[in-house]
Amino acid sequence: MLDGYISKIQRYSTKDGPGVRSTVFALGCNLKCLWCANPELIGDTTKILHHPNRCVRCGSCVARSDGGITLTEDGIKIDRNAVDLEKVSAFCYYDAYEKVGIKISSKNLATQLLRDKAFFDQSGGGVTFSGGEAGLQANFFREVTAHLKKSNAHVALDTAGHLPWSRLAPLVHDVDLVLYDLKTLSSSLHKCYTDVDNHLILENAVKIADTGKPMIIRMILIPGVNDSEDEILGRLKFVKQLGANDTSTQVDFLKYHKLGGGKYASLGMADAMADTEECSDSLAEYALNLALNMGISATIGG
Numbered sequence: 320m321l322d323g324y325i326s327k328i329q330r331y332s333t334k335d336g337p338g339v340r341s342t343v344f345a346l347g348c349n350l351k352c353l354w355c356a357n358p359e360l361i362g363d364t365t366k367i368l369h370h371p372n373r374c375v376r377c378g379s380c381v382a383r384s385d386g387g388i389t390l391t392e393d394g395i396k397i398d399r400n401a402v403d404l405e406k407v408s409a410f411c412y413y414d415a416y417e418k419v420g421i422k423i424s425s426k427n428l429a430t431q432l433l434r435d436k437a438f439f440d441q442s443g444g445g446v447t448f449s450g451g452e453a454g455l456q457a458n459f460f461r462e463v464t465a466h467l468k469k470s471n472a473h474v475a476l477d478t479a480g481h482l483p484w485s486r487l488a489p490l491v492h493d494v495d496l497v498l499y500d501l502k503t504l505s506s507s508l509h510k511c512y513t514d515v516d517n518h519l520i521l522e523n524a525v526k527i528a529d530t531g532k533p534m535i536i537r538m539i540l541i542p543g544v545n546d547s548e549d550e551i552l553g554r555l556k557f558v559k560q561l562g563a564n565d566t567s568t569q570v571d572f573l574k575y576h577k578l579g580g581g582k583y584a585s586l587g588m589a590d591a592m593a594d595t596e597e598c599s600d601s602l603a604e605y606a607l608n609l610a611l612n613m614g615i616s617a618t619i620g621g
Contacts, residue, residue: 320426323459326360326419326451328428330435334621336475336496336535338444341435343428345450345460346420350479351514352502353591354541356579360451365420367404368585369397373415380407380416399587417585425459429466436470445473447498454482457490464493477537480523481515487523488530497527498535498571503545504553512544521557528561534568535621536561540598540606541575551606555613562615570617572606574598 324346332342347363348355359366371394381388381395387402388395397404408416432446439445446467448460453476464474476490477498491497501524502517503509509517527534536558540546545554555570562568575598583590603619610617 320424321459321462322422322424323428323456323463324365324420324422325428326357326421328431331438332447335447335449335477336445336498336621337473338442339435339438340444340447340475341432341439342447342449342477343432343453343463345448345453345456347455348450348452348479349455349481349515350452353512354539354544354575354595356576356582357451358579358582358586358588359419363455365405365418366586367408368417368419368582369395369587370415370417370585371395373413375413375415377412379410379412383407383410397587425462426466429463432463432467433470433472436472439472443473445475445495447475447477448494449477449498452479452481454478454480454487454490457482457486461490461493464490468493480520480527482519482523484523484526488526491527491530491532494532496533496535498537499524499527500537500539501554501557502539503550504557505550508545524557524561528568534561536568536570537573537621538570538606539573539575540602541592542596542598542602544595546598546602546606548609551609555610555615558615559613568615570610570615571621572603572610572617572619574600574603574620 326344326346329342332340335342346360348361351361381390384402384407387398453460467474474494475496476494479500506516538554558570580590607617607619
């Protein structure tokens with residue numbers, strides 16, 4: 320039995336595939352999207368968030384930090400390179416620190432997920448593996464899927480696809496549906512905003528389509544980044560080609576938002592997209608109409 324690393328289970332989700340779903344957020348991601356709403360999942364290690372609104376400046380963590388944490392007029396200042404934050408945070412009595420990332424066995428995770436089986440059955444929902452990048456723990460999630468399938472639960476994989484096909488293919492084979500992120504067709508733009516080019520991602524999208532596995536292509540809309548007509552049409556034409564391979568393919572347009580913006584400060588990270596506007600309803604409707612006019616089944620938000 321394998322162990323895996325996740326951050327949380329989000330129950331009663333309606334945006335991660337059909338019906339009511341329980342979404343598992345896997346720890347770890349091999350992309351560094353500047354707009355990421357879950358920056359605590361980037362990389363492959365647990366993270367410690369600090370919540371200033373919970374801090375009462377008692378000085379408990381300061382006293383144990385060997386100078387890595389100092390108390391200022393504006394609150395505490397953390398030098399994350401100079402302190403073992405996980406060790407120090409254990410002495411906070413006001414929950415100002417939050418550890419993200421737990422180790423869990425495949426059977427334990429499946430057991431927790433199947434508690435919601437009645438909701439899955441009533442709504443046509445199921446379980447979605449998201450992240451982070453669940454594909455980085457492909458063997459673990461294959462084992463979880465095997466447990467879930469014993470109870471006939473529907474399973475979806477939400478992936479960015481930046482993985483060797485030999486690693487991704489077995490997990491794709493085991494699940495019922497793939498939610499596939501398509502951020503841009505431009506390799507240079509993809510490299511600029513995610514730290515990797517998109518060659519492997521586009522290649523794997525075609526390979527998944529060739530298997531006949533049902534796909535939902537998720538296209539985020541970010542003002543000033545990938546919202547031009549040429550950019551949107553380019554991605555839609557690519558999706559149209561995928562659908563030509565007898566694949567049940569749909570597009571979900573995702574509106575860029577700033578709901579995860581506060582996490583960057585809590586992690587001591589700069590928010591590179593702080594000055595970027597959120598996606599407007601009009602932009603999302605414009606993209607939706609482009610898709611529908613091309614005969615592509617599409618929604619806003621899933």
